[in-house]
Amino acid sequence: MDDCSLLTPRELAAHSGWPEKRIRKLIATRSIRFLKNGTNFLLPQDAVQDYIARNMVEPDERSGASKP
Numbered sequence: 234m235d236d237c238s239l240l241t242p243r244e245l246a247a248h249s250g251w252p253e254k255r256i257r258k259l260i261a262t263r264s265i266r267f268l269k270n271g272t273n274f275l276l277p278q279d280a281v282q283d284y285i286a287r288n289m290v291e292p293d294e295r296s297g298a299s300k301p
Contacts, residue, residue, distance in 0.1 A: 239268060239275035249281040259284065 242260065246253035259265035260274055265284045268275045277283070 238278040240278055242274055242276065245276050245278070245280060248278065251281055256281075 240248060242256045243253050245251075246256050249256075256265070256276070257274075260267050260276075266277055266280050
């Protein structure tokens with residue numbers, strides 16, 4: 234993580250376009266990177282992109298259309 238910008242769940246939701254409720258659910262299930270500072274949760278600005286990269290399912294070439 235090069236950038237140390239930390240955002241609240243609300244700020245990350247506005248930045249990423251994802252609903253705040255979904256981001257809070259990812260925090261609750263420990264599926265996304267976050268920092269807990271007292272009762273506050275702070276997330277790196279690239280937390281959503283990191284989550285997507287870690288959970289992306291690549292297509293199975295065997296089940297795709299036949300190649301010419």
